[in-house]
Amino acid sequence: MTQNRDETTTTAAHREPTAVDSIADSYTARLLALDPSLATELGFPGRETEYPDYSPAGHEAKAALARATLAELNTATAADPTDEVTLDAMRERLGLALEIHESGWKLAQLNNIESPAQGIRAIFDLMPTDTAEQWGHIAGRAANVPAALDGYLASLRAAAADGRVAAARQVRTVVGQARAYAEPGTGFFAQLAADARLGQAPERAASSTAHDAAAPLPDDVAEALSRGCEAASRAYAAFADALEAELLPQAPEKDAVGRERYALASREFLGAAVDLEETYAWGVEELDRLIQEQERVAEEIRPGASVEEAKAVLNADASRQLKGTDALRAWMQRLSDRAIADLADTHFDIPAPLRTLECRIAPTHEGGIYYTGPSDDFSRPGRMWWSVPTGDDSFTTWSETTTVYHEGVPGHHLQVGTATYRRDMLNAWRRTICWVSGHGEGWALYAEKLMEELGYLSDPGDRMGMLDMQRMRAARVVFDIGVHLELEMPGRWGTGPWTPEKGYSFLRANLPISEGQLRFEFTRYLGWPGQAPSYKVGQRLWEQIRADLAERAETAGHGFDLKEFHTRALNLGSVGLDTLRRALLG
Template sequence: MTHSTTETSIRRTPTAIDAAADEYYQALLALSPEFATILGVPGRETEYGDYSPAGREAEAEAARTALESLSGLQPVDDVDAVTLDAMRERLGLELEIHATGITELNNVASPAQSIRSIFDLMPSATVAQWEHISGRLANVPDALTGYAESLRASRDAGKVPARRQVEIVIEQTREYAAEDGYFEQLAQNAKPADAELPAELQVELTTNARIAAEAYGAFADFLQIELLDAAPARDAVGREHYALMSRRFLGAAVDLEETYAWGIGELERIITEQRRAAEKIEPGASISEAKEILNADPDRELHGTDALRAWMQSKSDAALAAMKDVHFEIPAPMDQLECLIAPTQEGGVYYTGPSDDFSRPGRMWWSVPAGEDRFTTWAETTTVYHEGVPGHHLQIATATRLKDTLNAWRRNVSFTSGHAEGWALYAERLMHQLGFLDDPGDYLGMLDMQRMRAARVVFDIGVHLELAMPESWNEELMGAGAPGQTWEPEVGFEFLAQHLDLSAGQLNFEFTRYLGWPGQAPSYKIGQRLWEEIRAAREEQEGGDFDLRAFHTEALAVGSVGLDTLRRALLG
């Protein structure tokens, strides 16, 4: 593959490779009505996919069929070459993972959460749309029953999620099932904009919400009765499974020991940079003292989620206006980004892309843990850039817009966390390079986020591969006279507490997430590393002809592919 700047300017004639990719995309839509909802594709708004072992096998068979259809096809241009490379890498890897027989269950990214969270993305402005919501509520029991079948099959094969993950999902799902929980609130707050909600529909909504809640209660009982006792106490997944997960989230195979050592060095470098930044806030101040000064500044303080949402929107709008047609190409309708407080209280900030026709804009969601109502802007400014512009929104909306160039699979299905999150971290650093984080408090906040991501590389690889901690950290984490120590979760929690400046609720959420979602958290910082290596290589190739805006335009036009595929696409 060779790099080209024509992808955004020329309408392509679809090729045989595009046809194979689009056929696979249609197969995925048929297998997952929720995926159609995410994309805004109408037609099956009340349905769920099949979460049973039969459904998982159907997904694997669709991948096999797609790979077979690509066999023997030759790319006619650079876009084709990327599609072929990306599909072989992504689909081939998913088949490897499918062959392990493992059914995922964790506190953040498993069907236990997604079966519920799809309602967050369902339109709710009209009576008809509330009818769709009611219909899908009635189908929650079947979805959870199928998922339980898959978990049972994995258990019977001796592959059970760690006890910690089972326990937290029991807690989460009991909260969903509570009388005053998510589903009851959803039905109570049904207020279409186009008309009054018919009384009979309100009754149906209430009934179906209760059905969904009861299904989650039954699922929690299943986890408690059938899975918990079989769940291992050990959180570490081991090298073999971790290597697969690392490839899933990076789209690249990395040397895990080298990357672990790099993470240690990167963490120490960022801490040194933080110390210099603290000096600019108050001469002689330590990092923690500088944070105390920033936290005490009333001009950097927000109270309540309404104020947080308004600040997010204002900051996002300003960044978009400053970036548009100056540092990036941001044509309409990409120039719309909506900031919202998430309906859940699980912690974290996330982005959801626009619908395929942009009728639903890209959205930034803040999930605020219960009881938290004070926020400091110095700590969060970089997050707005990460999730919005020039981060995830610019990245995902660009791919969505390129209908004339990229096939539907490239735009809507191909996603690699290391590409996406690596770009978002790259975007944070870029905003500092462009002068948008010159405020010393905002800059310290960006470094704090970078420090967190570097610490996650060390923790995640160290704990799951049970590697040795650096000797110099043994005494710091384990106490005076501590012998050499391999990473264990409890030691890791103390390590994270030192490096992640989060509330107690957020820290517990993140700790559990890393243990249950191996390889995902490191993909941010490792992805950033790979993005920066690719940019540096292009600068070296082109010398004085290197144009940063043109590089960004070309790179984003490739779409979210694995990072090895991206490297080949941009460097040849």
């Protein structure tokens, strides 16, 4: 790629869609036809009751589309710098997707957080519930859950026949999740049917006041929803039985995936190839540095206090306490609204549609905080979700402030929302389809550090919380690479090669989360190799790019414009980190 410096300043007045854009838009349309769930996620109407084909044939259809599109891209000529970025990004993403497909592991995908086992259920969280027609869509999709799970099970069986099965720990975990979804009376689908009201979003159903105030569904819709949810519950129960009877006996007890599979996964999540040993060593050093920084902040909180003692002081401070999920949601919303108001037009360009961010408590209790982007037309705004584990009812603001910036503004909401908004500059694939974890999560960690830089974490407690989160992400680099490659443990934390058992104690020492969250995260890292390190490694690459641009500006004799950097970078959309470097640095 060359002459990329002007790519992000192109506007609708200067740029008409090109042949490369046409290829990208055609790929997007055909992909959405193959993946109705993705269309729902992006807010595109039509086929709201359908699921993708999760069977081997469905996977092959997506691979065939990638092959055909790559053939078109390989004969295309860039008309401008925007096209150069599109070609670079699409060739990298689609080419890598084919490598993963050909490895056979895509058919075997099963873990506790990001596999069709969760996705088939989770799509209901994003479906609108205002009208009888929309509830009819939910009823129809619930009725199609059995076929979706059958297709998924066919892929798992095909992969198992070739010797590719997720680790037993993941299988047992998903069995438990599936049975929880299917539980009569209390499972997700039973509650979805029981609590359904017009205008009643699932996460609000637990509120009796909101439930009583909402209008009931028409009888025919309620009956269809009941039938669909009963079918979905039975299907998830049968799916759990099949996993336990068929897959679990074939599943390896060993969690480590090994170097070859890990390297492929790392490239998928980063959009860059990194030296795994060097990255592991850097992670160990970064973890040590962050612990030392925490020790300095602990001294500010109470002279002579250890890090843990300083946290105890913060936890005992009534002004930093939140009780209950309603208080948590309201506090998240206030903090998000303030960040948007303060940062707009100063350090960022924030268009009007992006100035709305909804904070919600998730309808599940699996642990974790996550963001879902706006619909393509912004009729559904970006949303920050908090999935609170059962039993967790007390929260501390000092430990969560930085998470709100990570998921909201200037983190994921600003990043994802900007790409969605820039239809005057970006084709449909770059606006809505392409998502690279290292780019996105790396940006969100960069956003956390930026808020410290801008003075929003000057309170020692809030800064301790930010350091806790940064420390957690550094520890994940060490744990994830160390366990999956079975490297030697650093002396500070143990001896001999990493094992999951040693790793659990290591995570407990470095992750400031509840025991329920820790169990979830531990299982997540073991079952989703390469994803957890992409946050901190992505941040490292983002900060290197910014430092290189600042040095270049200084050498050229003019000051570094932080707002301009943010605008140029965010206007690119999510791309692989190697593509990002080439686009911004040339």
